[in-house]
Amino acid sequence: MEPSVVPFGKPRGERADAVRNRERLLETAREMIAERGVAKVTMDGLAERAGLGKGTVFRHFGSRAGIFRALLDADERRFQEQVLSGPPPLGPGADPVARLVAYGRARIAFLLDHHAVARASLDRGRPAPAGDPSVSQLHIRILLSQAQVRMPSLNGLAVQLTAALEGPLLLYLSMSETSAPPAPDVDHFLGDSWQALIERIAR
Numbered sequence: 001m002e003p004s005v006v007p008f009g010k011p012r013g014e015r016a017d018a019v020r021n022r023e024r025l026l027e028t029a030r031e032m033i034a035e036r037g038v039a040k041v042t043m044d045g046l047a048e049r050a051g052l053g054k055g056t057v058f059r060h061f062g063s064r065a066g067i068f069r070a071l072l073d074a075d076e077r078r079f080q081e082q083v084l085s086g087p088p089p090l091g092p093g094a095d096p097v098a099r100l101v102a103y104g105r106a107r108i109a110f111l112l113d114h115h116a117v118a119r120a121s122l123d124r125g126r127p128a129p130a131g132d133p134s135v136s137q138l139h140i141r142i143l144l145s146q147a148q149v150r151m152p153s154l155n156g157l158a159v160q161l162t163a164a165l166e167g168p169l170l171l172y173l174s175m176s177e178t179s180a181p182p183a184p185d186v187d188h189f190l191g192d193s194w195q196a197l198i199e200r201i202a203r
Contacts, residue, residue, distance in 0.1 A: 096143045
């Protein structure tokens with residue numbers, strides 16, 4: 001069985017009403033992003049839309065950037081649940097090479113889809129919240145071993161493949177907010193390149 005990827009979850013002992021408020025705020029934030037974009041989400045606006053006090057928003061997230069970090073954490077958790085127990089080929093049950101291809105395509109789509117939220121979650125003095133690369137590295141390393149890939153160092157190969165997978169988000173984060181968003185088909189372009197790379201390595 002593959003190890004759990006990230007110990008996400010609600011803090012122990014959190015009151016039921018606090019949990020409900022947090023989920024309500026996150027869902028409201030998603031609605032606001034879908035309707036008006038990331039730039040229009042503010043702490044005041046989120047509190048008003050959710051029908052809660054600004055103090056409640058502050059207690060849960062600490063800052064505007066904290067709202068987006070919480071969204072990333074929640075979505076990352078759902079993504080990893082799909083990897084661990086979802087249907088194949090992303091989840092268990094498929095050939096390891098097919099799982100590697102599916103994981104790369106799904107991860108690329110996830111990172112690109114969240115690039116605006118990731119940029120908004122940047123906070124001075126904190127690392128870029130691009131997920132935990134070691135999660136991808138571990139998953140890729142396991143699947144390389146299962147696929148019986150013959151390479152001098154599977155650990156080194158897993159590091160390189162993780163960089164290829166997680167790197168595009170960091171490139172987009174380095175752009176200014178006025179830069180053009182990713183092209184609509186960039187996930188297909190990068191996904192096709194990932195698949196070609198994996199299939200060549202697995203020969």
